[in-house]
Amino acid sequence: MDRREAIKKTILLTGYALSAPTLHTLLSSCTPEREVNWTPRFFDASQAATLTHMAETLLPRTKTPGAIDTGVPAFMDLIIRDTFLPEDQQKFIAGLADVDDRAVKAFGKPFAECKIKQQHQLMEQIDAEAAADGKAHKEAVKAGRVSRDEPYFNFFLAFKWLALYGYFTSEFVGTKVLNYDPIPGGYKGCIPLSETGNRNWSL
Amino acid sequence: MNVNTNGKDSVTYDAIVVGTGISGGWAAKELCEKGLKTLVLERGRMVRHGEYPTANMDPWDDEHRDAMSLEELKDFSVQNRTGYTMRRSTKHWWVNDRENPYTEIKRFDWIRGYHVGGRSLMWGRQSYRLSDLDFEANAKEGIAIDWPIRYADIAPWYDYVEAFAGISGQAEGLPQLPDGKFLPPMEMNCLEKQVKERIEAKFPGRKMTIGRCANLTVPHLGRGNCQFRNRCIRGCPYGAYFSSNASTLPAAEKTGNMTLRPFSIVHSIIFDEAKNRATGVRVIDAETMETHEFFAKIIFLCASALGSTHILLNSTSRRFPNGFGNRSGVLGHYLMDHHFRAGARGISDDFQDRYYKGRRPNGIYIPRFQNLDEASKRDYLRGFGYQGGASRQDWTETIREMQTGIGKAFKDSLIRPGYWEMGIMGFGECLPYYENKVTLNHDIKDKYGLPTLTIDAEFKENEMKMRKDMIYFAAEMLEAAGLRDIETYDDGSWPGLAIHEMGTARMGNDPKTSVLNRWNQVHESPNVFVTDGACMTSAACQNPSLTYMAITARAANYAVEELKKLNL
Numbered sequence: 001m002d003r004r005e006a007i008k009k010t011i012l013l014t015g016y017a018l019s020a021p022t023l024h025t026l027l028s029s030c031t032p033e034r035e036v037n038w039t040p041r042f043f044d045a046s047q048a049a050t051l052t053h054m055a056e057t058l059l060p061r062t063k064t065p066g067a068i069d070t071g072v073p074a075f076m077d078l079i080i081r082d083t084f085l086p087e088d089q090q091k092f093i094a095g096l097a098d099v100d101d102r103a104v105k106a107f108g109k110p111f112a113e114c115k116i117k118q119q120h121q122l123m124e125q126i127d128a129e130a131a132a133d134g135k136a137h138k139e140a141v142k143a144g145r146v147s148r149d150e151p152y153f154n155f156f157l158a159f160k161w162l163a164l165y166g167y168f169t170s171e172f173v174g175t176k177v178l179n180y181d182p183i184p185g186g187y188k189g190c191i192p193l194s195e196t197g198n199r200n201w202s203l
Numbered sequence: 204m205n206v207n208t209n210g211k212d213s214v215t216y217d218a219i220v221v222g223t224g225i226s227g228g229w230a231a232k233e234l235c236e237k238g239l240k241t242l243v244l245e246r247g248r249m250v251r252h253g254e255y256p257t258a259n260m261d262p263w264d265d266e267h268r269d270a271m272s273l274e275e276l277k278d279f280s281v282q283n284r285t286g287y288t289m290r291r292s293t294k295h296w297w298v299n300d301r302e303n304p305y306t307e308i309k310r311f312d313w314i315r316g317y318h319v320g321g322r323s324l325m326w327g328r329q330s331y332r333l334s335d336l337d338f339e340a341n342a343k344e345g346i347a348i349d350w351p352i353r354y355a356d357i358a359p360w361y362d363y364v365e366a367f368a369g370i371s372g373q374a375e376g377l378p379q380l381p382d383g384k385f386l387p388p389m390e391m392n393c394l395e396k397q398v399k400e401r402i403e404a405k406f407p408g409r410k411m412t413i414g415r416c417a418n419l420t421v422p423h424l425g426r427g428n429c430q431f432r433n434r435c436i437r438g439c440p441y442g443a444y445f446s447s448n449a450s451t452l453p454a455a456e457k458t459g460n461m462t463l464r465p466f467s468i469v470h471s472i473i474f475d476e477a478k479n480r481a482t483g484v485r486v487i488d489a490e491t492m493e494t495h496e497f498f499a500k501i502i503f504l505c506a507s508a509l510g511s512t513h514i515l516l517n518s519t520s521r522r523f524p525n526g527f528g529n530r531s532g533v534l535g536h537y538l539m540d541h542h543f544r545a546g547a548r549g550i551s552d553d554f555q556d557r558y559y560k561g562r563r564p565n566g567i568y569i570p571r572f573q574n575l576d577e578a579s580k581r582d583y584l585r586g587f588g589y590q591g592g593a594s595r596q597d598w599t600e601t602i603r604e605m606q607t608g609i610g611k612a613f614k615d616s617l618i619r620p621g622y623w624e625m626g627i628m629g630f631g632e633c634l635p636y637y638e639n640k641v642t643l644n645h646d647i648k649d650k651y652g653l654p655t656l657t658i659d660a661e662f663k664e665n666e667m668k669m670r671k672d673m674i675y676f677a678a679e680m681l682e683a684a685g686l687r688d689i690e691t692y693d694d695g696s697w698p699g700l701a702i703h704e705m706g707t708a709r710m711g712n713d714p715k716t717s718v719l720n721r722w723n724q725v726h727e728s729p730n731v732f733v734t735d736g737a738c739m740t741s742a743a744c745q746n747p748s749l750t751y752m753a754i755t756a757r758a759a760n761y762a763v764e765e766l767k768k769l770n771l
């Protein structure tokens with residue numbers, strides 16, 4: 001058990017309520033940024049490294065935890081193993097390989113070994129391409145050029161969706177970053193946004 | 204609870220109720236409260252109120268964050284077609300499709316839950332009255348056959364069931380959507396209020412109201428009020444929405460007159476040729492596979508539209524070679540469901556500094572405004588209402604709209620609420636068609652040796668024309684309400700998907716063209732009542748469960764009166 005895990009476990013066991021900033025300081029003090037701190041169950045080590053760095057590039061640690069802090073890459077690995085169709089799993093693996101190829105072409109190194117700035121730059125490109133592709137597909141379906149039943153899979157859109165899903169349904173984000181109110185008890189349809197600290201509800 | 208797991212103990216009762224869902228729960232309550240020793244049969248397992256294992260589960264409590272694995276989904280190929288019912292937090296409520304096969308001639312999504320409480324645990328809780336616009340439509344238009352009842356027949360029974368079930372809503376005084384005995388309405392949010400004002404100002408005759416729903420806004424008859432967690436589908440520990448488990452079955456149990464027998468699959472109705480009457484039911488015990496016979500003076504079939512019709516079709520005898528009470532030949536025909544999933548959504552730039560608190564398990568409703576009179580006449584018959592609501596966007600919006608964004612600023616932006624958006628979706632009536640039908644399939648038997656159902660149904664031209672209007676009017680109203688980037692959609696609708704399947708043993712005045720009379724008695728065997736969705740002569744466009752409650756309570760009252768008069 002690493003120190004980070006130990007701290008989390010201790011908090012759980014003692015029920016000791018740490019404020020978000022305190023916990024963040026504890027967690028961030030020992031983990032070097034962008035390290036694969038989980039054991040893949042589906043991907044190989046190199047794929048896991050690419051995935052981890054991509055997830056952290058999408059959702060980097062700021063004053064709130066990042067993708068690695070919140071276990072997003074490990075969650076994605078599990079979900080892709082258990083819920084993706086085999087053909088989509090293969091497309092996802094091919095997508096990771098493509099990201100590495102593009103990183104090598106642009107910066108001479110696989111994605112996980114690129115500088116943070118380079119990673120961000122490349123991901124922005126891929127993000128723009130994926131959004132354009134997805135929107136073109138949506139238009140094509142709407143215009144009747146492509147059947148709604150035709151399977152559509154875009155690696156990066158799938159990556160982004162899964163990463164955000166993992167992040168926003170993680171316990172830390174769900175209870176400490178967003179407004180967590182498991183039993184609201186009533187409904188108020190129009191309150192000042194400031195009452196929620198300008199943050200979304202968690203559930 | 205008096206749970207009879209040994210069929211030999213007692214085989215004779217005053218009444219037998221088949222099914223424990225919305226209708227069966229009501230039949231059980233009414234018959235028991237009127238003093239009848241009642242055997243209540245449920246094909247699935249026992250679920251006591253409070254036995255809702257996932258009611259307090261947060262997303263992170265599950266390693267898969269509520270997503271079903273491909274392996275798990277193999278058992279739920281049909282149940283998963285809704286897109287919203289199959290989650291790890293809800294999968295215990297839905298039937299295993301591999302163990303419960305049926306045959307689809309055309310796509311029909313048969314969404315079921317086999318356990319005590321049935322779909323009353325997972326239902327959408329929208330509760331609307333039918334009106335004479337609905338009860339008179341068939342006769343006025345020359346479609347199918349006339350309903351044998353009118354609003355005045357059922358209105359007091361709507362009052363009666365609403366007072367017990369607890370329906371929150373706002374009285375509006377609309378003839379096409381009669382008001383009920385409402386608990387205080389839930390609140391609309393900022394954008395909904397604005398959209399309501401603007402729609403009603405621009406389109407006289409159209410109204411937007413808060414959804415009328417079976418969620419308690421105040422404590423009611425020992426049940427707690429809604430906590431606005433929006434986890435109803437998992438079962439409510441507060442009993443804050445109407446379910447058989449939280450409401451009718453405990454009331455039936457309290458009388459001491461109910462014997463509830465889970466794992467009891469009704470094979471058929473026993474018809475005694477000598478006595479010329481139904482005397483009981485044959486039951487297969489789902490655990491032991493043994494067959495039992497139970498006897499009673501009256502039998503209430505409340506096994507769901509297709510469940511009850513399955514039993515009737517399988518109850519053959521010399522007297523009823525084509526199914527119980529089926530001399531008319533219409534048993535199994537005129538299957539209906541609502542069609543939906545067409546509408547529009549749009550975005551508002553207003554109320555950026557406003558938000559809401561609580562997860563309201565209810566939306567807004569725009570009652571039907573088409574074909575009410577000459578002025579609102581359309582190029583199709585009947586009409587539709589809209590359900591919908593407004594909320595502020597969250598991270599899912601960036602995915603749905605495929606917005607770009609990477610890194611710190613993007614991540615921080617997702618923590619703040621996005622724009623307000625509002626969507627409305629039509630729920631439309633489907634006409635009763637003879638050729639939309641279910642039949643017994645003796646070639647494919649289920650694991651209890653019972654023939655399975657073959658379902659052959661489709662939406663037709665009238666429904667398709669209506670869908671164009673669902674989109675057109677939705678966009679028109681959202682635009683008039685000042686929303687931007689209005690997106691229309693028709694995501695396709697197949698019978699079954701609305702989980703409002705109904706008809707197949709319709710009510711009518713004439714035994715030659717209907718299975719049930721105006722009191723839901725089988726014309727040819729008056730001590731057998733069918734009071735679930737099977738009895739519907741037309742579908743209307745309102746969510747139907749409240750009508751099943753009222754029809755069941757009315758029929759149970761009549762049955763007991765007739766028993767007292769020695770007429771049954």
